[in-house]
Amino acid sequence: MMESTSMIEAKLRTDRMTLGAYASDASIFRRVPAAVIEPESVDDVVAAVAYAAERGWDVTVRGGGTSVAGNAIGEGLVIDLSRRFNRILEIDTDSRTARIQPGVVCDDLRNALAPYGLTYGPDPSTHSRCTVGGMIANNACGSHSLAWGTAADNLVELTVLRADGSLVTLQRGGTSDSALTADLRRLRDEWIREFRVELGRFPRQVSGYGLHHLLDENGFDTAKAFAGSEGTLGIIVEAVVKTVPVPSHKALAVFAFTDIFSAAAAAPSTRRSGIATSEGMGGDLLDALRQSQGQDAGALLPGVGTAGGWLYCEATGDSREEAHTRATQLISEFESDPGCSVVDAVVVEDPREMRELWTIRESAAGLVTRLPDGGEAWPSWEDSSVPPGNLAGYLRDLYALLDNHGLRGIPFGHFGEGCVHIRISFDLGTEAGLETFRAFMTDAATAVARHGGSLSGEHGDGRARSELLSLMYSDRTLSSFRRVKEIYDPGRRMNPGLLVDPEPFDRGVRPGPGQRTHEFLPIHSFSDDGGSMVNAVNRCVGVGLCRSQDGAMCPSFQVTGDEVHSTRGRARILSEMFRGEVYPEALSSDDVKESLDLCLSCHACASECPVNVDMSVYKSEFLHQYYRGRRRPGAHYSMGWLPLTSFLLHAVPGAARMVNTLLGIGVVRNLVMKLGGLDASRSMITFANSSFQAVGRRRRHSSPGAGEGGVPGRVVLWPDTFTNHMDGQVAQDAQLVLSAMGYEVMVPSGFVCCGLTWHSTGQLTTAKKVIRHTLDRMEPWLDGETRIVVLEPSCASMLTEEAPRLMPEDVRASALAEQIVTLGDVVAEHKQACMRDHRLTWPFGEIQGSALTQVHCHERSRRAHGGTESALRLLGVDESTVETGCCGLAGNWGFEPGHADLSRDLAERELFPRIRGLDKDAYVLADGFSCRTQIREGFGGGKNGVHLAQLLRRALIRTEMSP
Template identity: 55%
Template sequence: MVVRREQARAAAGDNAREVIERLRRVLPAEVVRGDATTRAAYVSDGSVFRIPPSAVVLPRDADDVARVLEVARESRTPVTARGGGTSIAGNAIGEGIVLDFSRHMDRIVSIDPGTRTAVVQPGVVLDDLRAAAAAHGLTFGPDPSTHSRCTIGGMIGNNACGPHSVRWGTTADNVIGLRGLLADGRAIDAGRGSSGDPDIDDRLRRLRDRHLVPLRTELGRFSRQVSGYGLHHLLPENGFDVAKALVGSESTCAVVTEATVRLVPSPPVRLLVVFGFPDVFEAATAAADVARCDVLTVEGMARDLIDALRTRPGREQAGGELPPGDGWLYCEVGGADTEQAMAAARAVTALVAERFPAASARVVTDPAQARALWAIREAGAGIAARMADGGEAWAGWEDSAVPVGALADYLRDLYRLMDSHGLRGIPYGHFGEGCLHLRCDYDLHTEHGLAAYRAFMADAADLVAAHGGSVSGEHGDGRARSELLPRMYGPQTLAAFAAFKEVFDPERLLNPGVLVDPAPLDAEVRPGPGHDRLDLVPVHALSGDGGSFARAVGRCVGVGSCRTLHAGSMCPSFKATRDEVHSTRGRARVLAEMLRGQTLPRGWRSTEVRDALDLCLSCKACATACPVNVDMATYKAEFLHRHYAWRPRPLAHLSMGWLPVWSRLVTVAAPVARAVNALTARPGVAALVKRIAGIEPRREMIGFAAPTLRRWMGRRPSPQKIYNVKAAAQEATSLSPRTVVLWPDTFTNFHDPGPGRAAVEVLETLGYRVELPRGPVCCGLTWHSTGQLGPARRALRGALRALEEALAADRPVLVLEPSCAVMLREEARELLPDDPRAHRLARLVTTLAELVDAHDGPWPFGDLDIDAVTQIHCHQEAKGSFDADLRVLGRLRVRSDRIGSGCCGLAGNFGFERGHWEVSQACAERELYPKVRAAAREDLVLADGFSCRTQIAQGTDRRARHLAEVLHAALRAGGDRGPGAPSGGTREET
């Protein structure tokens, strides 16, 4: 059988071009993807394995699937079904044709509230089904932590479970019927009592009757035993349920095209009870008792997970809401109303207090706090991919399970086993059902490390079997654990598995290497030897990855947070195109393939990599929203820097990358700026300029300031002395007003000085003396975003020289443009890591909101009492905080409706470049444009980013304002009031 599998793989490699041509003869070109970029993006899933496919097909319906299977039979090409690609065991990759159901076959066919059932296609995302069912007070019970992007088809393939399976069971428990196709083209309609094919039913009954004893004694012993095939569902006492037997078969037997699933009533009120224990072992011991209570979840985690989370940017205080302890259980309870839910919470709290007196507890009634706590647990797969000290941790022994009563002893023995192998790991998981997630710091980069990995996996399999457990508890066996099945099952059970596969797929075309005829668990490991052949010293320090570009790219473990469509800010281009290549994960895979130098042999000159990165907006959402902080904007800048080294660049890189230079030249004198504005206002001239500059024809030209902010500052008369109480006191005692350095960024200085002028007057009213840096400055943002890292570093060095006096005096540097603030706070240290001035500047940079929020003198602003639609700049959301802005807006009585979809879509040069118009507009249409259009005329539209204001102005009939302009307007209604004083009064002027 192994020979047969190797022959199939060789055939797939040799005939890839022919297979793609055959597919394109029977399917539309847009659903057949055979380009190297796409195949590189699909080389892996959420596992440690790497297998480049021959082709990727995005089927539209069952007929397309049938045509693919026909081509597969004729060409002897393997077929692998894939949903969200979040498999941690390597069940969603293959060397032949990969069927990605998530793109088109994602329809909820029907929901029947009366029978509490739903009919869905395999590409339906779990959260979409849950949202549709919620309208009827129902839900789909199993809910893995990847619920925002995993698909029902993938859940069926792996028999996924999730936190609520302690109440509602596994996916198999919630599947009623499956429709699909076999590799030979036959259709099945499987359910309780039949597969829909009499011949298959007859063969399955004979198989079952030959193996009655092992099916009854070795399978179905506890809820999380999902390793192997679920043949116990074929037993007479279980109703000969073929659909349930196929759940967890990892698409090795049939390709599912439609499923009928069970829905369950969702409690109207849910409360979270969190228990803290002295250690994770006591938490594991308590899990069995808690699981017997009327609870919806019993989730466990150890201190290791919190320690790792606190190393993530912006998460240093994470877990502070947890009760004291070093091990925790999350217990969700539900009820028809709050009183009933509270009664359930009191009952489980009393039980734990009685049996575990050292435990602490917290009942969380605030939904926002509950969501924040759940976010810790749900991000576990990503968080655990990095140890607290930054070391890598990998899946492999990812989701073993034991009967819940044996969990504590198993966990203790597992820690001892890790210690004996010199490994560290971060445990967490579904403690109420004995299922444990664990990533370890295996060395998967060397042959010696892979041998040690194999040895640990074998010992771990023996250990879990000794505790009566399963090598897999919900993610399936895949390539990670199929080879280990003989360590937990006897020869008769394994023979039954092989016979089951033979009934459905005798030619071994469907997902070969999984379950039956397993691939070696240490073969084709993605981070294995040779993964970093093209690694080199990057321009950025990449301080979090030891200066290794390969290690930085390798942060992506494939959990797929970037594929969430309806929530969050990552990844905007994927949300617009729904193309795996345009996800953060897809781009990371393509970059990794480039570094390996096999499927993309042109390295840094690769046009495939360039194309994969082209639609990255460099919004930096992934730098924080990704649980392992993949920073694709930085990787893109590094790639473009090398890709275009000593080569002609796109025109847009020369026009918009060098915008600071062109803007300075055009605004050398106000008459020149006005003349250029007049010329570019003419359609013919504008069209010519846009063609020469590589600018999208449908974009409007931006204007130039006449005069610039710097010239306005230089020519204005001495500012009128407007003092609040504190400033007057300073003058009376001969103290100089506090000095703040206003950073004249390119956009504020040369294009839109209004926010700068408003900021100056606001600051002077607060008692500051405002000065500008000596000489022209630039943070290098436009060069950085276009991958021109040499000019970017030179610009930063020039800025540091201009700021030397301010840095020496520890003067705050106020930056009005959020992207420039991030550039000076974050990127400067990475681009100039050995320059102490860059680190000092990062500490001194402040935003206007932060400065005003910290102001401890009288409050000179009046109440605006107005609603606002607020677009937070994507860089500020990713690398900063909007908390100070909210506090300031709150004091102004500005009620802010925040845009939650992330980047506005313009993203600096991105939205102006040719070929980006559709994605740019699609990003804005997700939430920004609709909310701005729906806002009342008297409502404010707020956006501190120049790009955001430009996108709003060019896509709606509204003008967005900077916070500085809002504060300036509030001065007119302001008065001298102490912090927190009620509004009213008159501003004193001297």
């Protein structure tokens, strides 16, 4: 055992960063663990459980940590199976099964099955990051349970580690351990009446243990009976699951109803062959969606403006016609039924549009944690379910309970299965609020039992509802739960406090009293969060989309796979910082600073997180507080003050040329990089011989009579630091392009800056001074009409998003933000103007070819790429985009010591491989200076990124050269 002990101790994570990140999951609860381990093999799991026994620790198993019931946290050893114990061991197409390790992510399994025309049936909304082992442990279901059932229904066999260190196989007909099999048969025989009468009454009855699967008529299936045990009976170390054929064709019928009760009443009639989903949403969900994603969100939904609820019904078929017919038949039935309050309906068959609609539904768990008025809403009464025919009545009672307790919530869920998800406006930060919370939860449990329902319809009872099981089950049934716990885990070490001997459901609430011990007055306004950074951090309820490998969030997690490096992990650490228990030094904590170190400030979370967590802003606020009265890292001075030093350098004639010459000397370069606190493996920044401001004023183009007689008028070309002082050709090309369209191009003089580099390094007081100085210089153009063209996406983002939040008292900051446009926007708008007014000139010819675009992460975050996309289309360029977000350099971040390797790994996710696969004549479009720098370094100048302005300039030249 000594060898195993030594091995396990080397793998244990007991640092405070890790403990803080694992203190919560997607629930309202917090439990700080003693240690975390990420095993790589069954032997590791066995040794870890033995080690925990030696230390007297309880054991909690965790997958993706997306549990909303608090069953993936604990105060002993947390075993995280998601990072390294996640292999697909075998796919058997003959038996249509897959043998897997429990840490396999649901979508990874589905992607592996896709080439065989198969999929894994259960698909909860967290399918991009939840693990199959966790799904089995919580008996998760998902949207398609109408067709394919729960995780238990799709289970063939489990290999389980018991608390005593023994491994046992569970399957239909018994177990590999004769003594265990006998114990389970005696259990079944003693409680056979209760199992038949109280358990398994309807498909979504998930609360408690699924012991009805031990009945002979159910095949004495010990694997299915283990599903939904929430880690309280043992640890799944291997699973064999069923797979199902992917439907040949699908059509999505979306119904809009007058109210949510009508949608609930209609849902039972959708339970029929060929209808795979029956998903419902409350009308207020659209308001929450638009608050998060913008007013255009939800445009595909029918009945917008009149509907109070929606139902998604996915029809399947062996042919397109069969699927379409099933969908339209459902519409015809509903529209001809006088008792069915359908406002509108639509059938969607385009895969992109179907995906867009499903994204709304799948984002609901995060979206509804913020009510349309910005108020907080929390899980716990999260997964209740009733027999589908009782759903409308139950929902009416639930709404009445909310009113009685002065609470609000937006329901959604699996209406065809009678399952409702809802986040509720509990006040968990005060003792009075917790009293209301307890009263509501008790009343709601009584109500769902009255409707013949279940406290949980998926995801388990956990800490959220286990205490309330006595309101749903008889004493005899509860005693059977205690007995099965004794059989598997007599020492009660496996995830204690759940299901048996439950903890009070209001104990250890994360946003509860004490969370604000170290709250401070932030520099940003946080107007959507009541001026509180604690409230902003509490936006993260842990749905874990930042753990997905899809999309742009979160880059560092996508490479490292470390929970600490996820947006959620950082939010948990910040929450613990405010509480002051794990990090008593609070704002002076080196652990908190280190946890934020790999945040690239890419802003992906600000748009891709369903509730718009913006970790880059939280990082800036923390760094501002942490470095008060401290010496900062060299990069904060060399990179943070780069805009001012660049301006001063160009103020001295010939200085830039001299500096470039000196920096070309290896010894000097290395010394400057070292003194500047920069990573010497990165290339040194070089400066243009003259600033664009100087060149632009000499080459200023204006059109006679600008603004009159059909001439477009004037624009201001923003001289950002990068195009002004380093890559001036981009700005010069933009000036020529704008002039060719007929604009009078104004170039501000003097020092103007958005403050980005000070903001990203947490020098917020200086950032505000810089922005105020800039607003003074820009005031003549702040007329609400003059368009200000910003070429650098990070500067545009800073001016439109961060500056108004830093300067809420200065109306000029908001005015400037409203006038910011991209070059692509101007070009696209000019084309429309030319079509309306033939006196205007369209000066561009077509550029034949294709382009791969590295959309700057800040541009992507504020959804500002549409103008560029339109401009490229007008030039005849076939564009594809890098989907993984940040290029990896991320401004000053990529130049800071210790970041270079990860920076390059980030580029290797997609950007660099895509460039290598391009035709030699294809363009690589990168409007961000950092992006172009990363590409140049990665390819040694062999493949350079170009700005849209440069591409437009080439189109101008071709037009001028054409006969």
